[in-house]
Amino acid sequence: MKAWERVEEGKRQGRGKRKGRDRMEVDEVVCLPRLPRVAVCGGTHGNELSGVYLVREMLKEEKKVMEKEEGEPLSVLIVLSNPRAMQQCRRYTDTDLNRCFTHAKLNGPIPDDAPYEIIRSRELNAMLGPKGNPEAVDLVCDLHNTTANMGLCFIAYSDCDWICLHIFRYLQASTNSSHSLKNLKLRGTCHFQKQMPDVPMRYIHFDISNKESYSLDSVGKHGFAMEIGPQPHGVVRSNIYTTMEVGVQHMLDWVRIFNSGTIFEGGCVDVFTLIKHIDFPRDSETRNITAAIHPQVQDRDFCLLHPEDPLFQTFSGETLRYKGDEPLYPFFINECAYYEKGIALSLARKRCVTIPAIRVQTEQQQQANEQEFASEEEE
Amino acid sequence: MKAWERVEEGKRQGRGKRKGRDRMEVDEVVCLPRLPRVAVCGGTHGNELSGVYLVREMLKEEKKVMEKEEGEPLSVLIVLSNPRAMQQCRRYTDTDLNRCFTHAKLNGPIPDDAPYEIIRSRELNAMLGPKGNPEAVDLVCDLHNTTANMGLCFIAYSDCDWICLHIFRYLQASTNSSHSLKNLKLRGTCHFQKQMPDVPMRYIHFDISNKESYSLDSVGKHGFAMEIGPQPHGVVRSNIYTTMEVGVQHMLDWVRIFNSGTIFEGGCVDVFTLIKHIDFPRDSETRNITAAIHPQVQDRDFCLLHPEDPLFQTFSGETLRYKGDEPLYPFFINECAYYEKGIALSLARKRCVTIPAIRVQTEQQQQANEQEFASEEEE
Numbered sequence: 013m014k015a016w017e018r019v020e021e022g023k024r025q026g027r028g029k030r031k032g033r034d035r036m037e038v039d040e041v042v043c044l045p046r047l048p049r050v051a052v053c054g055g056t057h058g059n060e061l062s063g064v065y066l067v068r069e070m071l072k073e074e075k076k077v078m079e080k081e082e083g084e085p086l087s088v089l090i091v092l093s094n095p096r097a098m099q100q101c102r103r104y105t106d107t108d109l110n111r112c113f114t115h116a117k118l119n120g121p122i123p124d125d126a127p128y129e130i131i132r133s134r135e136l137n138a139m140l141g142p143k144g145n146p147e148a149v150d151l152v153c154d155l156h157n158t159t160a161n162m163g164l165c166f167i168a169y170s171d172c173d174w175i176c177l178h179i180f181r182y183l184q185a186s187t188n189s190s191h192s193l194k195n196l197k198l199r200g201t202c203h204f205q206k207q208m209p210d211v212p213m214r215y216i217h218f219d220i221s222n223k224e225s226y227s228l229d230s231v232g233k234h235g236f237a238m239e240i241g242p243q244p245h246g247v248v249r250s251n252i253y254t255t256m257e258v259g260v261q262h263m264l265d266w267v268r269i270f271n272s273g274t275i276f277e278g279g280c281v282d283v284f285t286l287i288k289h290i291d292f293p294r295d296s297e298t299r300n301i302t303a304a305i306h307p308q309v310q311d312r313d314f315c316l317l318h319p320e321d322p323l324f325q326t327f328s329g330e331t332l333r334y335k336g337d338e339p340l341y342p343f344f345i346n347e348c349a350y351y352e353k354g355i356a357l358s359l360a361r362k363r364c365v366t367i368p369a370i371r372v373q374t375e376q377q378q379q380a381n382e383q384e385f386a387s388e389e390e391e
Numbered sequence: 392m393k394a395w396e397r398v399e400e401g402k403r404q405g406r407g408k409r410k411g412r413d414r415m416e417v418d419e420v421v422c423l424p425r426l427p428r429v430a431v432c433g434g435t436h437g438n439e440l441s442g443v444y445l446v447r448e449m450l451k452e453e454k455k456v457m458e459k460e461e462g463e464p465l466s467v468l469i470v471l472s473n474p475r476a477m478q479q480c481r482r483y484t485d486t487d488l489n490r491c492f493t494h495a496k497l498n499g500p501i502p503d504d505a506p507y508e509i510i511r512s513r514e515l516n517a518m519l520g521p522k523g524n525p526e527a528v529d530l531v532c533d534l535h536n537t538t539a540n541m542g543l544c545f546i547a548y549s550d551c552d553w554i555c556l557h558i559f560r561y562l563q564a565s566t567n568s569s570h571s572l573k574n575l576k577l578r579g580t581c582h583f584q585k586q587m588p589d590v591p592m593r594y595i596h597f598d599i600s601n602k603e604s605y606s607l608d609s610v611g612k613h614g615f616a617m618e619i620g621p622q623p624h625g626v627v628r629s630n631i632y633t634t635m636e637v638g639v640q641h642m643l644d645w646v647r648i649f650n651s652g653t654i655f656e657g658g659c660v661d662v663f664t665l666i667k668h669i670d671f672p673r674d675s676e677t678r679n680i681t682a683a684i685h686p687q688v689q690d691r692d693f694c695l696l697h698p699e700d701p702l703f704q705t706f707s708g709e710t711l712r713y714k715g716d717e718p719l720y721p722f723f724i725n726e727c728a729y730y731e732k733g734i735a736l737s738l739a740r741k742r743c744v745t746i747p748a749i750r751v752q753t754e755q756q757q758q759a760n761e762q763e764f765a766s767e768e769e770e
Contacts, residue, residue, distance in 0.1 A: 065679075065683075069707060073707075101731075159626050244621075244727055245623065245624075246727040246728075246730065247623075247727045249683065249684070250683045250684060250685060250686040250689060250704045251689070300447065301627075304444075304627045304628060304629045305628070306629060307629040325629045327444050327445070327448040328452075346626055346628065348623055348624075348626045349625075352480075
């Protein structure tokens with residue numbers, strides 16, 4: 013069975029591989045393991061409030077959610093990731109929690125005076141992982157906000173994780189009325205769709221190995237950050253909150269529909285792959301920034317930036333231009349938290365990624381898969 | 392000389408009084424003391440970055456500014472108010488500096504372990520005040536940013552401080568081309584006007600006595616906060632920075648023109664007087680907020696709010712309505728820093744305040760004024 017071979021290529025975690033994809037034919041249906049356990053995390057950054065309040069609300073509603081489930085049970089873990097930072101309404105207390113999930117940081121020695129977030133990252137890894145282990149939850153969706161005008165973005169470490177890409181496509185289709193949903197060519201039962209607010213959506217790809225990947229969502233078998241803006245940190249705006257709420261609902265709906273055996277048709281997704289970061293111009297002595305994002309670039313995330321386009325405006329009024337040698341797509345333009353990281357904006361290359369039709373494995377496939385894994389372990 | 396009588400009513404600090412204003416005739420010219428010393432302060436809140444970077448830029452340009460001055464010298468003190476908070480990019484380190492300038496706080500006993508901002512407030516009071524003292528600088532302009540969509544606001548403790556109101560009117564006139572400047576009926580020399588970005592401007596009045604007034608700008612003989620938004624804290628946006636830069640330039644220009652003897656015609660200014668604050672709905676146990684500003688109110692600062700209008704949207708989707716009994720003007724809608732102060736928005740009543748024509752006192756008037764003050768002191 014051809015589809016089954018594709019699953020093998022994606023190994024246990026159901027992640028696709030580029031060479032596999034290139035050989036793929038459009039009509040093949042790739043069978044992927046069920047996703048019985050999903051984690052929704054908020055407050056990984058304590059001042060990104062949409063996720064904080066959405067997860068609190070989900071915790072209140074947790075019982076109702078359990079009751080609503082039909083057919084295959086889906087276990088949804090709802091997690092407040094950094095309660096101490098939330099309590100102080102700061103991004104973090106000692107160090108950025110969402111940079112603590114590399115293989116090295118999770119497994120290195122831990123001193124007595126370790127920063128709070130290092131300790132917390134291990135708790136979360138025990139709860140949702142361990143990272144890279146078959147015990148890990150099937151999908152982590154980590155909720156974030158940005159001050160940049162980015163709309164709703166998925167940020168993932170893979171451009172061939174069919175699960176994340178299909179969920180993204182499903183959310184995109186839910187933005188613009190039933191017409192788009194029809195275009196999705198979802199075969200199977202009809203599901204009620206609460207419409208997403210009309211917000212632009214993009215899929216961002218950070219090309220980093222699973223071992224080096226540093227964020228909480230990397231702990232799951234599949235995972236992505238759901239990043240929504242613009243919203244100032246320390247503030248919750250109704251429109252952004254609602255977008256996130258509906259986005260999470262759709263993501264969970266998708267998992268339930270997938271688990272129920274529905275086939276999702278293949279197609280194309282625009283993927284923005286991070287190429288590089290650009291820092292603010294800075295004073296060589298004080299390291300203070302000497303310019304702001306140029307007004308022609310501010311809020312224009314994902315609008316192509318060409319060589320020699322204005323990029324910064326110095327505080328004395330001078331225009332500084334983009335000196336790159338190819339047009340690229342800027343994003344995270346003027347994100348508050350990245351001043352300290354030396355990032356004024358990031359630049360991406362866009363390309364269209366073809367994704368296969370997928371459906372959940374049959375029980376037999378799943379068992380065969382598990383046996384194969386067990387024998388691999390014995391070797 | 393009638394105008395001189397008005398000045399006497401305003402006493403040494405040149406602040407008008409309501410009863411004086413009501414008797415005032417439009418053609419009278421009120422003569423007010425010269426304003427030789429002006430302070431421009433930024434970083435009173437360390438994460439409100441337009442003021443931080445503008446004041447840093449002004450410090451760099453300080454020498455050039457001195458060289459540019461013509462005629463009557465104007466001493467401009469340029470102050471970074473809370474360097475420690477700026478360094479951490481936080482509003483404050485121990486306590487809100489901009490609540491430390493009441494008479495009681497400035498003059499009470501100071502313990503050894505006093506919060507940093509308490510110590511800093513006394514340094515600033517020594518530098519720019521002492522508050523309520525003839526030694527104080529003539530005008531304090533303290534630069535602030537807000538996450539609320541407030542445009543450019545003056546916030547002052549008086550609705551009859553002719554200096555602040557005239558400066559405000561001058562800035563308003565500079566927004567919309569030379570047409571508005573003509574409407575200002577400024578008699579005197581022609582000055583080059585760099586146009587303000589097209590940003591809405593309002594004058595907000597907090598009806599608090601000088602003794603109880605708590606903010607840095609209350610230390611000067613005249614003073615106001617220049618509050619500009621929307622801008623996330625910890626971020627600098629070119630458009631907001633430029634608005635502030637031009638606003639400060641115009642303010643300083645006005646003082647120079649005033650000191651040079653030009654008469655500014657009287658007229659009308661809309662003044663928004665704070666009536667009350669409204670907090671977010673909160674969970675009675677946890678005190679966490681349970682709703683966000685309603686999408687129909689978010690970003691609608693200074694748009695009249697009527698009884699029964701939507702006001703909040705709970706995180707479970709319910710609309711909560713404004714239960715006041717009169718229409719009022721909301722402002723500081725969803726200001727980040729006020730979550731901890733229990734303020735979701737503030738409400739104001741608007742009225743038109745008639746301001747007299749003003750000009751600077753002649754040297755003789757000033758001397759007479761000083762002699763009068765000296766004899767008052769002897770009594």
